Amino acid sequence: MSLQDALRSSGKRMTVQRRLVLDAVRQARHHVTAEEIAKRVRAKHPQIDASTVYRNLQALEELGEVIHTHLDDRITRWHRADSHPHGHLVCRVCGGETEVRPIALASMAKRLHDEHGFDADLAHSAIVGICRQCRVVPSS
Amino acid sequence: MSLQDALRSSGKRMTVQRRLVLDAVRQARHHVTAEEIAKRVRAKHPQIDASTVYRNLQALEELGEVIHTHLDDRITRWHRADSHPHGHLVCRVCGGETEVRPIALASMAKRLHDEHGFDADLAHSAIVGICRQCRVVPSS
DNA sequence: GACGCTATCGCCACAAGTTGCGATAGGCTC
DNA sequence: GAGCCTATCGCAACTTGTGGCGATAGCGTC
Structure with a gap:
């Protein structure tokens, strides 16, 4: 299922902010924190709020585009869903x-x-x- | 090694607050959150700060008296170290x-x-x- | 292209937990 | 029991993340 289809069938929309968050996760080589994603996103659009980044990461996970994992600190890490599992x-x-x-x-x-x-x-x-x-x- | 010995050899001290936190974990039947421990502790000593509870849980874990585990929410659970492992x-x-x-x-x-x-x-x-x-x- | 429905946004307040700091108080020595 | 050293305390600020709310803007229809 394409991203377009996934968006449509779940009633979600593709916003500028969502696009930027997705690109940031895809461009990251390994696992990245929400804070690092927010930093990248704000480099071009400084007005984007942290809560927007968190909500978009959740939404993109529901769409099957990104995945989060927990290492032993309290910080959640994100990576693209199509990277090799480990x-x-x-x-x-x-x-x-x-x-x-x-x-x-x-x-x-x-x-x-x-x-x-x-x-x-x-x-x-x-x-x-x-x-x-x-x-x-x-x-x- | 007794608690007294563990305290001495690690340079830690037994304070009123530490005693209360330890008792609260020991009395709890299952896993408890730091918030629940703080509530019990404050029942008798309302001025005890949450940070004191967190720091004492860490200290008691170093002493081998309590253990923490992570379920899938962001909340840490604590239990006595001598309960059966699972x-x-x-x-x-x-x-x-x-x-x-x-x-x-x-x-x-x-x-x-x-x-x-x-x-x-x-x-x-x-x-x-x-x-x-x-x-x-x-x-x- | 204008219209309307509502998902999403930015902002703010809150929740769980950590950290820095000056004040307090264990516990060792005398 | 007094004195000293420093672990620990209470407080406040900060971090990571969540949730409510009015305003904005996707996107499907006309």
Whole structure:
């Protein structure tokens, strides 16, 4: 379904602001915060409010154009929906971030599906833990 | 290590406020929000500030007395550290919440450990997805 | 191109949580 | 128990994000 069709069938409209937010997310190489998107958008249209950016990110997610994920801080990250899917490992000690292929998460997803009938989206929130480098050395 | 020892070895102090926050978390049956803890604490000592509650929850987590988890809203939940560990499944459609035994998550944890040397804490953040009831019925 | 319906906008206030700062008070020593 | 060091406190400002409201502007129809 094209963006035009998605807009029409959901009763949404394409505004200047929405276009700018979508372009900003698409142009970003990796995950970006709403604040970074707002900054880009305001570079050309300084009067656009932060709430407009937040609402448009939500709307674009409903349209299937962008996706948000949570790392371990309180800040939501956004990326284009057509980028390759992946999970995140975040170390609670050093804050380091590693991407993992979805296949590494599939065994648990299958088990949750089989035991609970639950379709897990393991890319939505980062998996928090302790990375190899930060693990405490035994004894000493 | 006792609480006294933990306090001493980390250079922390036991204040009236810290005691009240700890008691409030311990008395709570399940996960509670910082706001709920603040409410309990203020019942007897109304002048205690919210920031004091937040800072004490952090301090008590460093001491190993309490633990925080994230469900899919922006609100952090706290519980005593010695309660039985478990993960959470949260449905992004209906918001329903299911507890899962850690064993159901172990296969993925093992794989992440073997492939990435990463010790995952799968109880820290809820696993978001779609529950059995909310899954879209095929065709219709 | 004008008209009307209503989605969306900018603005403001609020919610959850964090941070800086001067004042207070644990807890160690004497 | 007094004195000292500094962790912690209460307060206020700030951050990230949400929600209400009157004004504006897509977009479908004529």
